[in-house]
Amino acid sequence: MADKAASPEKKSWADLEEEEEAKAKAAAEAEAASSSSSSSAVPAVDEQAKQIEALSLAPAVEDAAGEEGPPLLDDSDDSQIQAVTSGGTVYESATTFEDLKLSPELLKGLHDEMGFSRPSKIQAITLPMILTPPYKDLVAQAHNGSGKTTCFVLGMLSRVDPQRRIPQAICICPTRELAQQNKAVLMRMGKFTGITCACAIPPAQKDYMPISKMAPITDQIVIGTSGTLIKWITHKKLATRDIKILVFDEADHMLAEDGFRSDSERIMRDIQRSAGGCQVLLFSATFNERVKDFVTKVIRDGNQIFVKKEELTLEKVKQYKVQIPDESAKIEVIRDKIFEFGQKVGQVIIFVRTKQSTKNVHNALTREDYVCSSIQGSLDQSEREKIIQEFKDGYTKVLISTDVLARGFDQAQVNLVINYDMPIKFGTRDEPDYEVYLHRIGRAGRFGRKGAVFNLLCGQTDNVVMKKIEDYFQHSVPEVRNWQREEDFEAALKDAGLL
């Protein structure tokens, strides 16, 4: 099943670009072919247009009206997706959201609120799997920014019964930020459905309330972190008997031994004991081999979609490495080269390791009048949330952060990521954290947009780390030759589409 599901997947992703490029051509042909059929509709349109003109005093411009409808290239979308349908999975992949038999309220939310016109690849393939009885479990791996959140949020929203005021879906996230982000997406998408959502995250210090005084949950969907969810379940505040669907976001992290495996297993056991036949969905952009093994053991009878690690790096996001002699030169490069020439840079995330570098970068860029947000340890929870929100609302240009935000942080305007420090596994000196690296890259180039990643390498250790990363993903990262030469950066940025 895994192979079967994965192979059409691969094909579709590879085909996507070619097909998009070939779109105009195909469409022109399609148009020519359909010209005869469209001509019949035009006289009527014409009359309507005349009606419009009849309302005005301006002389009618339209006498010899068009014999054909205006060019509409969108037919090509169909052909492009049909190619996927022929892939031969047991489920029909959905070319439009309408195909999924969603409620009208949900469709309205998707189109009006979210502005989605059609499902992305991963959505087209996984949504039928999620929504078709017998509601099999699903493990899905897909590229960063390909729309996984929409998959499971939509899955939860459409499987929940809005009439019953009892928890029916649970989503577990590794961090509170992610839980809040997912909740925000869910509230927007489900705006017209009347479905409510509770956020199970540790309360801020100031509005702490003992769990025993809390009212039992009546919202249909609960999104939260594992610790709080367990607390709510054990204190019987969260009834699990009617849970129909259980989602793990960033599932590899939730099921990793050094992550939240024990918590996750406990919740899964609890829910499956009280609500038999609960559907489990695991989503992530990364699944390393060990987690993959474990997952296939836990989810025995389910659909699986995996992507090979060599194909995980995003095509549209160009990666570069720059050799830099010392720390202060890093800031110089950011300020005088990358920011100077990157005319089309939207928002930027700079990943740093220490508080001191955060401060330095922040001050240097603020002096240049770039509006920056920084996340650092001394902030309290609510301040941190507000600062992230400001960045998300597009009020600040640069976010300087540690790895807390690497995973899942969705900000559509980010098209440049700078690795001020390379991601290194905790407790080691030169062992790169591949997943974190991939997630960082994934912050740029959301939803197939162009983007760039600059890795600032300083010293031998960084070089070793970079080499290991290149080997792991089998993707050679081009180097910007001379950190002092403007032309080199110009060329790199131009290539990435940021100039």
Add this chain to the structure above:
Amino acid sequence: MRVEDDDEDDTEDEDDGTSHGKSWALVAKGARFSCNDLESSDSEDELDGQVAPYRLMEKRDLAKSILLELEREHHLKVQEEVRNKLASLEVCHQNEIQRTISAFARLQKYAESRKEIDRRLDVHFQRRIAEVLDKHLSMVQRDHEQKSQIVERRIRDDAALEEAKRKEQAVKEEKLRQERARQEAEARQKEAAKLAAEARKTAFEAAKKEAAEKEAAEKEAAKLRDAAASQSSPNSQNNIAGIKVYADKYALEAESRRRALVQNQVPENIHLSKEFSKYDRQIAKSISKLMPTTDSVRARASELIKALDGQDCPRPISCYLFANKIISIVKSRNTKDKTFGNLAFACGYVMLLVTNQVPDAMDYLLAEFNRVCIYTVPKHLHALNAQARTRDYYKLIGYEEENEQLESTESYLTYVVAYVKLYAAMIQTEIKGVRHPHGLAEGWKWLAMFLNSLPATTATACALHAFLKMAGFALHKKYGSQFMKILDVISRCFLPALKEQGNKMQAEAVNNLQNYLNDKIYLEEPEGQYLVQQLLSKELFM
């Protein structure tokens, strides 16, 4: 039979009397003729039975027996008489009953018929009333319609007048500008270094050469477009034959005027020339720093005004660069994201602040808008047949090329929406005490021209929705019921025309517009209309 007559009279008198009453009266009268023994006809039989046996028991003489006989006879006679009378009375009574019944029936029938007539009359009157009311109402409606038509006509006349005025003014301005530019050039030649002048000259020459070669098609297109607009285009050029232009004449004139301005003032290969790349980068950097906060907008605006007003770069070129960079912000952002609204308004503020200080810049801005998106003119190019639907046609209507491939319609529409949003944000931006050179009135004009001359297609629907989404609130606030009329036109003419063509992408455009009208989105402020004053990120750090 006097008695009978009497009786009949009596019975006739008491027409409504009961049968018991009748028989009683009858008996009472009958008593006059009978012997005294007979007190009442009721007790007659009893008396008879009692007397006879008693008299038979006693012995009587003949006379007595004869008397008895006679008496008996008489008695029988009377009895007979009474019986006859009774029978006749009975018959009479029966007749009477029949008569009353029939009279009743007649009466009832009559009442019913009266009722029926009444009903009929009622209906008739009601119909008459309704007819009169209807006539009156339709007269009132006609009156209203006439009134609204007059108002609409007046608005349109005003718009035309204003347009004419503006054109005049623009011509004057252009003359002034050209003179100024000439003066500037002279002054620069005198005082500035020779190098710059030479470079410019060569640039101009190169531009002209290129314009001659490269832009032949473009100019021809322009020619044809103008020709088509004035509806006298028998001599169409062969390379873009079969393309029909939908646009308002004024809009086209304004567009070609602006294009001519840019082409005359700005060398073609400006992006390649090293000389201007410094300014290019400076302006681009300034714009890329723009964030939707009051501080940022103010700082960027003053920075840009300085750059545009500065002495080192010729005004037309810096204006052109400014326009180009601020509008190409669409290219570097994800315009589908909700944060784009904020940014568009921020751009609107900056454009307003800058054009207020540097009035020339507005024409360059509009020229750039018109260049990147024909719907901001508003104008629609329609390929009449499949042969006309060439790559050049697509490029003409604004498709971008990348790696020798045209972009997809989806991304094309995304850009159309984004450009129109930016345009809509610009026209509605208001700052107290700052006059807008291209304000909401222009937006109203745009909307009117758009609906008057453009056909309903996916692209126009997207553009219209984007414009309404951004500017609908402001237009509704300013023009009130007139704006509602425009919406009415959209729902009555534009939407049905759009639905006629029915295909997948159109369905979405239709839905968007439909929802806009149904949900009254124009009552909601567009997202990001107000800039943020304070940022926690700024306050908290260090």
